[in-house]
Amino acid sequence: MNNPYGSPPGPYGHAPYPPQQQPRYPGPAPYTPPGHGGSAPRAPVELDPDKRRRGVGLALWIVGMLAGVVLNILFTMAEIFLSKAPGRMLSAVLTGSLFAFLPLGFYLFVPMVLDRYDPEPWWCLAMAFLWGAVVATGFAGMINTGVHIVFAGLFGPAVGNFVSSVMSAPLSEEFFKGLVILGFFYFLRREFDGVVDGIIYATFCALGFAAVENVSYYARADMADQLGTTFFLRGVLAPWGHPLYTSMTGIGFGIARESSKTWVRWLAPIGGFFVGVFLHALWNFVPTVIPDAFVIMLLFWLLFVAMFFCIIIALVVRKGRTIRQFLRDEVLIGNLTNEELELVCSPVGRIQCTFSWRGAEGRAFIRAASRLALSKWHTARAMKGQKRTISADFIAPLRGELATLRAALRAKAPR
Missing domain, CATH: 1.10.287 (Helix Hairpins)
Known part of the structure; x- marks a missing residue:
């Protein structure tokens, strides 16, 4: 990777620009005293060139959060009061919340440790996490519930379950989780540098989504006296499912951020999104249609996740080398x-x-x-x-x- 910043030939081999090609960076012009000729001084450097765009992004984030809070409250109340034993379900929801949120300290620590050279600001990570936990769960839950009701009413519960879990859930959940990555890519460009940043934001968003989603899974499992088995499967064996799916979208936007080619900037995020949807649909398809193959699927899945973490480490090392260069x-x-x-x-x-x-x-x-x-x-x-x-x-x-x-x-x- 060549460095065009004008260092003379020497130990690093960077050739200087010809005089007519010297790059010009924004900055204050040299001071010329009044009456001594020369061009007028430039305006002071804008410390935050993206200020207006960041403000619009923040407003949209707040609107989404408010809508997500309302939807999650409605879903939680419906799950409690429409159950056969509302009192027991309320207790199960509280128990499920403990099992869903307590392990988050470890889950969130992993991406923070990996992103060593240019960690994202805490407030960006918090925005990504809250979007996944509140907005993505609220809107995706509304769509998935509606799809299940319609198809179950028309074709029976089995078809409703298949369509909502294998088709609707991957598309809607990855879409609404991916919106926050699009938001960082467009509204907070200063905080989005490439593939590693896309993966980190995707992981935090997906962990927030998974935590809130697990509350419902654990509550229902507790009602059926299967909390231990469900927690072992979702919280121990496969806690990185949602981060893996959404990271595909993050990688797509990261590639777009690193590329200057227009077609790459458009196709990479779209391609990454559909790869994430495919992986999500595949994970939901196996236990829904061929449950006997789930154990084999899980083993291959764990191997895939391990390979993915190795790729992330390699990307982080690459980022460190780029900073040094x-x-x-x-x-x-x-x-x-x-x-x-x-x-x-x-x-x-x-x-x-x-x-x-x-x-x-x-x-x-x-x-x-x-x-x-x-x-x-x-x-x-x-x-x-x-x-x-x-x-x-x-x-x-x-x-x-x-x-x-x-x-x-x-x-x-x-x-």
């Missing part, structure tokens, strides 16, 4: 030292900062440097494809932020 010229021009570069590119750099004198400023410094490298990466690919990218607008502000944090770290450095 696009920060090398920052060392050459004096914006970073070699020691600071190693800190930023270390998989345990944030932990080192947490337990050293660098503290919160050190973690912020690593994040700013990582964001700078990834913004330069996106800009380099866009320039190669002769495209325009919003990432170019982030380079100058991030360099300014990096300089401020460096000064703060040097001021508090041990003497």
Whole structure:
């Protein structure tokens, strides 16, 4: 991967731009005193070029959350009060909630550990999780319930169960979970860099969805005295089903974010979505139609999930190498030292900062440097494809932020 950021030939082999091709980044023009000629100073750098778009995205997220809360309350009340024993069902729902939400601490820890080099902001992860837990469950539940009622009434319970579980559920659930990934891709481009980010957001959204969905499964299992078996199957053997399906959509949007080709940016998310729908439908099809083959299916599924985690680790390592490559010229021009570069590119750099004198400023410094490298990466690919990218607008502000944090770290450095 070539680095177009103008470092001279040397240890890293980056050739300089010809004078007529030097890239221009947004930033304040050199100051020219009044009356001394020259062009007028540029306007100050916009610190948040995506501010308006982010505001629209937040408004849509809030509207979706409000609708999802209403739908989930209605479904929960219906499940309790339409059961044959409402009092016992209420107790089962509370028990199911404990079994569904207590393991989340471990489930959520796994993607956070994997995303070492440029962790997503906590508020982005919370938005993804809540969308899956509230919005996706509410709207998908409404559609699946309606489909089951219609087809069961027309063709019988068996057909209603097949259509709702094998056809309606994969399409509706993956669609509404995928909407939050689309939201990050379009409204929060600064927080969405590529395939790894798509997988992380998809995983958090899917874990939120699975937790709320499991409340209902565990409650019904408790009513039938099968809670232990159901928890072992859904919570121990196959907790990564929904994250796996939705990660296909995340990978599609990640590929689109990394590509400058228009056809890839359109087809990759659509293709990823349908791969996720297929995997979801396959998982639901086997126990619904050929339950005797479920054990064999489960073994192959666990192997597939293990391979998927290996792919994620490889992608995270690739992301770290990309950050290092696009920060090398920052060392050459004096914006970073070699020691600071190693800190930023270390998989345990944030932990080192947490337990050293660098503290919160050190973690912020690593994040700013990582964001700078990834913004330069996106800009380099866009320039190669002769495209325009919003990432170019982030380079100058991030360099300014990096300089401020460096000064703060040097001021508090041990003497």
